[in-house]
Amino acid sequence: MSDVKIKVTDREGILHEVDAPTDMNMNLMEVIRSYELAPEGTIGICGGMAMCASCQCYVNSAHDIPEKSDDEEAMLSEAYFVKDNSRLGCQIPITTDLEGFEVELAPEEP
Numbered sequence: 001m002s003d004v005k006i007k008v009t010d011r012e013g014i015l016h017e018v019d020a021p022t023d024m025n026m027n028l029m030e031v032i033r034s035y036e037l038a039p040e041g042t043i044g045i046c047g048g049m050a051m052c053a054s055c056q057c058y059v060n061s062a063h064d065i066p067e068k069s070d071d072e073e074a075m076l077s078e079a080y081f082v083k084d085n086s087r088l089g090c091q092i093p094i095t096t097d098l099e100g101f102e103v104e105l106a107p108e109e110p
């Protein structure tokens with residue numbers, strides 16, 4: 001079992017450092033949910049299909065993560081509060097490359 005440490009700033013601006021497992025086929029949205037860093041029902045609404053943007057976060061570190069798919073690109077083009085460093089958390093798999101990864105949750109969709 002191997003974990004990576006990830007820093008997540010929640011929607012209240014509170015920084016959490018969490019251990020994310022790299023061997024459980026999880027994505028960032030699922031890790032954030034499992035630590036209850038956003039209230040139930042406000043994140044992961046579509047179940048990780050790149051269809052809701054409730055898992056939007058801002059990436060604040062220069063880690064190598066997969067490029068956006070067309071679906072993610074399309075969803076972000078319709079979402080609120082999008083910035084240049086916006087990503088959908090459900091589209092970021094937890095891998096050993098993510099040690100020290102830093103993200104901030106985007107505000108809840110209106």
Ligand code: FES
Binds near residue numbers: 043051056091
């Ligand atoms: S959970 Fe819906 S887009 Fe990520």
